[in-house]
Amino acid sequence: MRKVISYSISLLILNASFPAYAGSVVCADFGSQAEAQAYFDAKKSGYKRLDLDKDGIACEALR
Template identity: 50%
Template sequence: MGYRKGYYKKDGTYVQGHYANNRSKSFSNKNNGCLVLLLAALLLALPISCSDSSSSSEPTTCPTKTCGDFSSQSAAQSTYNSNKSCYKNLDADGDGIACENLSKQISKQ
């Protein structure tokens, strides 16, 4: 809404100043620039946020464990099964069996 000043028509008659609704029901041209900038920023931020979240799928508080930290294969296997993404270094060949070189004793944990 804005105040339209009085003006003279071509036929010489004077139109009194009044409030007029200058905006249409759709977006005005003034707002289209802001809308375009907002969409561009959103499109640029989306791949960045997706790439950051996919690369940080591992927890950052994983303790560093090696096969030398365990006395038996079953103890290493139970630790590996508790969080496979965190302890993936216990399974060198990727077959799902942790520390295959350790003896297969029953752990007392």
């Protein structure tokens, strides 16, 4: 039983360490334009979806 609990806790911690938007990021996932821009500039997974008009500015509506 202890192994099951320990394993479950380990999975929860591992899952919490990855951002929820790692695979399918959208502007609504960010609290500010600056946060979205930092993600975009770091070229993380899905970053291109943050700049639909391709002007280099992510999530302009969040300004």
